[in-house]
Amino acid sequence: MSTIIEVKDLNLWYGTHHALHSVNIAIPEHEITALIGPSGCGKSTFLKTLNRMNDLIPGIRIEGEVQYGGENVYDPAVDPTWLRKQIGMVFQKANPFPMSIYDNVAYGPRTHGIRSRVKLDEIVENSLRSAAIWDEVKDRLKKSALGLSGGQQQRLCIARALAVEPEVLLMDESTSALDPISTSKIEDLAVELKSRYTVIMVTHNMQQAARVSDNTAFFLLGDLVEFGKTETLFSTPKDQRTEDYITGRFG
Numbered sequence: 528m529s530t531i532i533e534v535k536d537l538n539l540w541y542g543t544h545h546a547l548h549s550v551n552i553a554i555p556e557h558e559i560t561a562l563i564g565p566s567g568c569g570k571s572t573f574l575k576t577l578n579r580m581n582d583l584i585p586g587i588r589i590e591g592e593v594q595y596g597g598e599n600v601y602d603p604a605v606d607p608t609w610l611r612k613q614i615g616m617v618f619q620k621a622n623p624f625p626m627s628i629y630d631n632v633a634y635g636p637r638t639h640g641i642r643s644r645v646k647l648d649e650i651v652e653n654s655l656r657s658a659a660i661w662d663e664v665k666d667r668l669k670k671s672a673l674g675l676s677g678g679q680q681q682r683l684c685i686a687r688a689l690a691v692e693p694e695v696l697l698m699d700e701s702t703s704a705l706d707p708i709s710t711s712k713i714e715d716l717a718v719e720l721k722s723r724y725t726v727i728m729v730t731h732n733m734q735q736a737a738r739v740s741d742n743t744a745f746f747l748l749g750d751l752v753e754f755g756k757t758e759t760l761f762s763t764p765k766d767q768r769t770e771d772y773i774t775g776r777f778g
């Protein structure tokens with residue numbers, strides 16, 4: 528197993544609020560890593576540091592390193608647009624653009640300069656197939672994405688993220704607004720995707736982490752308390768705080 532992202536001594540402050548405390552973690556490639564912990568513990572903040580999605584928040588200060596592709600992503604030489612192409616993101620609430628299904632998926636590749644209709648058709652179809660939504664939308668590609676159900680919109684957003692061929696997919700509670708059937712489709716999809724991508728997901732749902740992830744990181748009050756194989760972390764946690772959380776003593 529090789530490491531795709533290595534985080535070293537990462538600290539983050541929102542103004543004076545110290546939200547992440549010296550986080551060290553090596554994310555394995557082609558596996559699913561779940562980030563769990565009670566509300567406000569820093570899961571989303573940590574996830575967003577990986578592709579610099581919180582760079583623009585006023586008053587934010589980040590120290591430490593996020594090594595990806597042989598570079599620290601916070602090095603001034605790293606282009607955030609390149610980084611976000613490599614490390615894509617799907618949010619809690621599906622956020623399709625107010626345009627057709629086709630144009631949603633073609634948007635990223637067009638931004639990166641792909642103009643050929645044949646090529647775009649191929650990317651759109653492959654991305655929608657990879658996101659397990661092709662059969663549901665293939666006859667309505669020119670229709671507005673806003674007419675899809677919530678679960679379909681979320682899979683469309685996954686297709687949109689995949690269309691620019693990322694290496695890593697960040698999912699920030701991407702099923703929390705969905706019904707159980709849509710949730711299970713997205714969980715199955717995440718498992719399918721890991722042969723080609725590395726998936727890192729924030730989840731509030733410990734059952735979800737246990738069902739789909741290979742590795743789990745438990746955060747508490749800005750500390751990464753424990754990180755390990757999901758099976759081990761849930762069956763024989765090393766830290767008392769992890770045990771208290773997974774057995775429902777708080778959270």
Ligand SMILES: Nc1ncnc2c1ncn2[C@@H]1O[C@H](COP(=O)(O)OP(=O)(O)OP(=O)(O)O)[C@@H](O)[C@H]1O
Pocket residue numbers: 541544546564565566567568569570571572573584731
């Ligand atoms: N933009 C921001 N400005 C100031 N403080 C913030 C900002 N975003 C998050 N915080 C604070 O940082 C801490 C970590 O928040 P974060 O959203 O990362 O937690 P979380 O574990 O993802 O929580 P949840 O599960 O509720 O989404 C919290 O105390 C939160 O209030």
